[in-house]
Amino acid sequence: xxxxxxxxxxxxxxxxxxxxxxxxxxxxxxxxxxxxxxxxxxxxxxxxxxxxxxxxxxxxxxxxxxxxxxxxxxxxxxxxxxxxxxxxxxxxxxxxxxxxxxxxxxxxxxxxxxxxxxxxxxxxxxxxxxxxxxxxxxxxxxxxxxxxxxxxxxxxxxxxxxxxxxxxxxxxxxxxxxxxxxxxxxxxxxxxxxxxxxxxxxxxxxxxxxxxxxxxxxxxxxxxxxxxxxxxxxxxxxxxxxxxxxxxxxxxxxxxxxxxxxxxxxxxxxxxxxxxxxxxxxxxxxxxxxxxxxxxxxxxxxxxxxxxxxxxxxxx
Numbered sequence: 001x002x003x004x005x006x007x008x009x010x011x012x013x014x015x016x017x018x019x020x021x022x023x024x025x026x027x028x029x030x031x032x033x034x035x036x037x038x039x040x041x042x043x044x045x046x047x048x049x050x051x052x053x054x055x056x057x058x059x060x061x062x063x064x065x066x067x068x069x070x071x072x073x074x075x076x077x078x079x080x081x082x083x084x085x086x087x088x089x090x091x092x093x094x095x096x097x098x099x100x101x102x103x104x105x106x107x108x109x110x111x112x113x114x115x116x117x118x119x120x121x122x123x124x125x126x127x128x129x130x131x132x133x134x135x136x137x138x139x140x141x142x143x144x145x146x147x148x149x150x151x152x153x154x155x156x157x158x159x160x161x162x163x164x165x166x167x168x169x170x171x172x173x174x175x176x177x178x179x180x181x182x183x184x185x186x187x188x189x190x191x192x193x194x195x196x197x198x199x200x201x202x203x204x205x206x207x208x209x210x211x212x213x214x215x216x217x218x219x220x221x222x223x224x225x226x227x228x229x230x231x232x233x234x235x236x237x238x239x240x241x242x243x244x245x246x247x248x249x250x251x252x253x254x255x256x257x258x259x260x261x262x263x264x265x266x267x268x269x270x271x272x273x274x275x276x277x278x279x280x281x282x283x284x285x286x287x288x289x290x291x292x293x294x295x296x297x298x299x300x301x302x303x304x305x306x307x308x309x310x311x312x313x314x315x316x
Contacts, residue, residue, distance in 0.1 A: 010137075010212060011083070011108065011132070013216065014108055014216060014219075015081075015108045017216065017219065017220050017223065018081045018083075018108055018110040018128070018223075019064070019081050021110055021128075021220075021223035021224075022064065022066065022079050022080075022081045022110055024227075025112065025223075025226060026066055026079050028227050028231065029068065029073075029074070029079075029114075030047070030049055030050065030068075032073050032231065032234060032238075033047035033048045033049070033068070034047050035235070036071075036072035036238060039238070039239045041072050041073070041117075041118075041238065041239065042072055042117070045070070045071070045072050046071075046072070047071060047072050048068040048069065048070065048071020048072060048073070048074060048077070049068065049071075050066040050067065050077075050079070051066070051067055051068075051069075052064060053065045053067075053280075055277040055280065057274070057275060057276060057277070059084070059085075059086045059087075059275055060084060060085040061082070061084035061085050061086075061106075062082070062083070062084070063080060063081055063082030063084070063276075063277065063280065064080065064081050064082075065078065065080045065277060065279065065283065066078065066079045066080065067283055069287070071117070072117070073116060073117060073118070073234065074114055074115065074116055074117060075115050075116065075117045075286075075287050075288070076114075076115045076283070076286065076287045077112070077113070077114045077115070078111075078112060078113050078280070078283035078284070079110065079111075079112040080110065080112065080280045080283065081108075081109070081110050082107070082108065082111075082276065082277075082280070083107070084106070084107055084108075084274055085104070085106040085107070086104065086105055088104070089101060089102070089103050089104075089133045089134070090105075090270060090273040090274055091273060092266060092269045092270045092273050093105070093131070093133060093270070094133070097133065097136065097203075099134065099136065100133035100134050100136055103133050103134030103135075104133075104134065105132060105133040106132040106133075107129060107130070107131050107132075107270075107274075108129065108130050109127060109128055109130060109140075109141070110127070110223065111126070111127045111129075111267060111284070112125070112226075113125050113283065113284040114230075115254070115286045115287060116238070118237060118238050118239075119148045119149060119242050119246040119247055119250035120148075120149050120237040120238075120240040120246070121233070121234050121237045121238050122145050122146060122147035122154065122195070122233060122237075123146040123147070123148075123195070123254075123257065123286075124143070124145055124146070124230050125143065125146070126141070126142070126144075126222075126223075126226050127140075127141050127142065127143075127267055128140075128141035128142075128219045128222055128223055129141055130215075130216075130219070136205075137205065137212070138204055138205040138215075139204040139215040139216070139218065139219050140201060140202045140203060141219060142177065142180075142181055142198060142199045142200035142201055142222070143162070143198045143199065143222070143225075143226060143229065143230075144181055144185050144195055144196075144197055144198035144199075144200070145158050145196050145197070145198055146196075146253075147195060147196065147306070147309075148249055148250040148253045148254075148306070149246070149249075149302055149303075149306055150196060150305070150306045150309035150310075151237075152315075154233045154236070154237075155309070155315045156315050156316070157229075157232060157233065158196070158229050158230075158233065159178070159197075159198070159316065160315070160316065161225060161228050161229040162174065162178075162198060162199045162225070162229060163316070165199075165221060165222060165225040165229075166199065169214070169217070169218045169221065170214075171204070171206050171214055171218060172201075172218060174199065177199035177200060177201050178197060178198070179312070180201060180202070181198050181200035182197045182312040184200050184264075185197060185198075185200070185260065187256060187259060187260055187263075187264070188264075190256065190259075192256075192307070192310045192311065193310045193311060193312065194256060194257060194260045194310075196309055196315070197312065204218065248290070249297075249303050251288055251289055251290040252289075252290055252291070252292060252295065254286040254288065254289035254290075255289045255290055255291045257285075257286055258285050258286060258289050261285060262285075265284070267284075
């Protein structure tokens with residue numbers, strides 16, 4: 001439990017960590033856009049930059065939405081920070097934690113989604129958050145990778161980086177967090193994962209007098225790990241040639257991304273239930289997507305090989 005006397009301090013500290021990460025990540029992604037210009041990826045397209053929109057929530061709090069649109073490397077990228085509070089904990093929270101029902105709450109976090117232009121560059125999602133609801137507090141978050149074309153070496157880099165991150169903290173077990181991610185980012189109606197997973201934790205509340213400090217350190221390190229896990233993959237793939245076939249497959253796979261976010265994603269539901277800034281909430285959706293009726297890729301094709309990646313497996 002966070003003592004009342006220190007509550008505002010803990011809230012301020014966590015929000016500051018989120019905002020510092022937003023600045024750091026946006027600067028790195030804009031640097032990647034500039035690197036794309038040196039590769040002459042798309043003649044006539046300027047390197048993208050983040051536009052910022054600050055918003056206030058009618059019920060209390062607000063946030064900062066930063067969105068990059070139609071860049072060289074990313075068709076859409078969003079890195080959002082919010083800090084909201086209210087008198088009654090939303091249903092999406094108290095249905096799993098009944099003691100928080102009808103309790104005042106506070107929530108702050110960073111959420112980011114990247115939808116690349118090149119089909120060989122994987123889409124990426126990360127979210128780190130902190131909640132207080134009545135007498136309870138906890139951290140949550142993680143990150144996952146959603147490639148349209150999967151490469152084993154990319155998957156190994158991503159998961160090894162996350163494993164090393166978990167091993168830096170005694171409170172984290174990579175295998176447990178990986179399994180949680182595999183189970184969460186799963187489209188039950190398709191019987192396939194959204195991508196190749198990552199790590200995910202929902203209610204991290206370390207015990208003891210140092211519990212909050214341990215939780216904050218773990219979340220802060222996770223935010224630092226985002227760039228190490230993802231940037232090398234984008235740099236490796238963003239100059240890879242592609243054509244209309246690869247583009248159409250990318251749009252088809254983006255349809256799965258949209259299905260998950262609209263049907264299962266807890267963050268989307270929480271944002272809608274708290275009357276958050278709708279443009280920031282739905283920023284996670286891809287700018288373009290497509291659906292086909294009973295589409296099956298040709299056996300032995302790169303597209304069919306990618307489908308084999310979309311089940312839980314080990315990447316060590």
